[in-house]
Amino acid sequence: MKSATTGTQTPASPAGVGREIILESVSKTYAVKGGKEPVTALTSVDLTIARGEFLSLVGPSGCGKSTMLNIIAGLLPSSTGTVRIGDRAVSEPDPSTGIVFQKATLLRWLTIEDNVLLPCKVGRRVDTAALRRADHLLELAGLADFRHRYPRELSGGMQQRASIVRALVGDPEVLLMDEPFSALDEFTREGLQDELMRLWTDRPKTVVFITHNIAEAVYLSDRVGVMTSRPGTLKEIVDIPLARPRTPRLRTDPAFYELVSRIRGLIGHQEQGAHA
Numbered sequence: 435m436k437s438a439t440t441g442t443q444t445p446a447s448p449a450g451v452g453r454e455i456i457l458e459s460v461s462k463t464y465a466v467k468g469g470k471e472p473v474t475a476l477t478s479v480d481l482t483i484a485r486g487e488f489l490s491l492v493g494p495s496g497c498g499k500s501t502m503l504n505i506i507a508g509l510l511p512s513s514t515g516t517v518r519i520g521d522r523a524v525s526e527p528d529p530s531t532g533i534v535f536q537k538a539t540l541l542r543w544l545t546i547e548d549n550v551l552l553p554c555k556v557g558r559r560v561d562t563a564a565l566r567r568a569d570h571l572l573e574l575a576g577l578a579d580f581r582h583r584y585p586r587e588l589s590g591g592m593q594q595r596a597s598i599v600r601a602l603v604g605d606p607e608v609l610l611m612d613e614p615f616s617a618l619d620e621f622t623r624e625g626l627q628d629e630l631m632r633l634w635t636d637r638p639k640t641v642v643f644i645t646h647n648i649a650e651a652v653y654l655s656d657r658v659g660v661m662t663s664r665p666g667t668l669k670e671i672v673d674i675p676l677a678r679p680r681t682p683r684l685r686t687d688p689a690f691y692e693l694v695s696r697i698r699g700l701i702g703h704q705e706q707g708a709h710a
């Protein structure tokens with residue numbers, strides 16, 4: 435297995451921005467009610483994610499990807515080990531970390547503009563910079579004309595774009611995304627991948643991105659972490675040395691296909707192993 439800390443960065447990635455994330459010996463065992471066996475979801479995860487790196491996590495269903503993301507977010511305590519973001523030991527959610535979940539989590543009684551400004555309002559940080567950033571991000575995400583509409587008036591893809599804008603409006607140094615595009619059709623999904631790349635290039639940050647879609651992971655990432663089936667740990671970290679900026683043409687590039695099939699092979703072997 436390649437060391438999680440030694441994978442090289444794609445030269446064009448915006449190293450030096452965002453915050454470093456370090457997981458050391460992170461494990462998680464869930465207690466289960468009714469005297470049932472506890473569930474060990476994660477075991478011995480060691481991982482260093484560089485400042486400004488875009489890292490995706492892929493692996494069989496139930497291998498602990500969301501568990502790992504929630505621990506990094508400070509939403510869930512680990513059973514053993516430590517997580518550090520920059521010089522902070524993670525023990526609770528922090529405003530410098532933005533989170534996007536699979537489903538858009540907008541408040542239906544607020545307009546799109548009020549929804550995206552909500553984290554700033556909660557943190558009492560609605561200053562001119564935040565307002566300017568909201569304007570800019572809504573424009574980039576193609577939502578400027580919908581800012582005074584309510585979530586129910588927007589398509590699923592537009593609502594998810596608004597959720598991403600909301601996670602970015604406080605200009606977080608770390609962005610955690612848990613299958614953010616999985617509920618969307620292929621066309622909308624690819625459009626949002628390109629939009630995310632634009633937003634990330636515009637305001638670089640450290641990103642941890644969970645997906646079941648290997649092509650999506652390769653298209654977006656500097657490195658892809660492949661996890662073993664439960665109890666999950668990192669099986670291998672694959673460097674994605676494809677030039678940036680990534681553009682739709684890359685999706686038909688043989689080098690892209692090669693990386694996708696390599697990662698598919700890594701996951702496929704263990705799924706076959708698990709059923710053997």
Ligand SMILES: Nc1ncnc2c1ncn2[C@@H]1O[C@H](COP(=O)(O)OP(=O)(O)OP(=O)(O)O)[C@@H](O)[C@H]1O
Pocket residue numbers: 464465466473474475494495496497498499500501502664
């Ligand atoms: N609160 C909980 N209590 C008990 N077991 C849990 C709990 N949350 C998750 N698990 C179990 O931990 C394991 C890892 O779950 P997790 O959701 O992190 O996996 P995942 O890789 O994100 O799955 P998927 O790809 O299907 O979304 C699974 O077996 C799951 O059933």
